[in-house]
Amino acid sequence: MQNPSEPTAEQKRHAVLAQRSRAYRLESDPLRLEAEYDAVIAGTDPDYTAWLAKVAEIKVRYPLPNH
Numbered sequence: 001m002q003n004p005s006e007p008t009a010e011q012k013r014h015a016v017l018a019q020r021s022r023a024y025r026l027e028s029d030p031l032r033l034e035a036e037y038d039a040v041i042a043g044t045d046p047d048y049t050a051w052l053a054k055v056a057e058i059k060v061r062y063p064l065p066n067h
Contacts, residue, residue, distance in 0.1 A: 012065045019062045028054040 007015070032051040039046035 009065060016062050016064055020058055023058045023062065024055070028058060 028051055031054055032046075032048065035046040035048055035051055
């Protein structure tokens with residue numbers, strides 16, 4: 001039986017997704033936008049290396065809970 005004061009699995013998942021969303025918005029999205037802007041200006045394909053690394057870091061920092 002679950003303790004009523006403890007968050008449910010769905011609530012925990014929602015909280016982690018909210019944390020990820022905030023981190024993406026503040027940390028990784030600017031890196032993606034900069035890569036795309038720089039590529040447009042240079043007439044090249046975007047280098048998403050920094051963005052991909054940041055997204056991976058965020059996923060590790062905020063892992064989805066196991067059921």
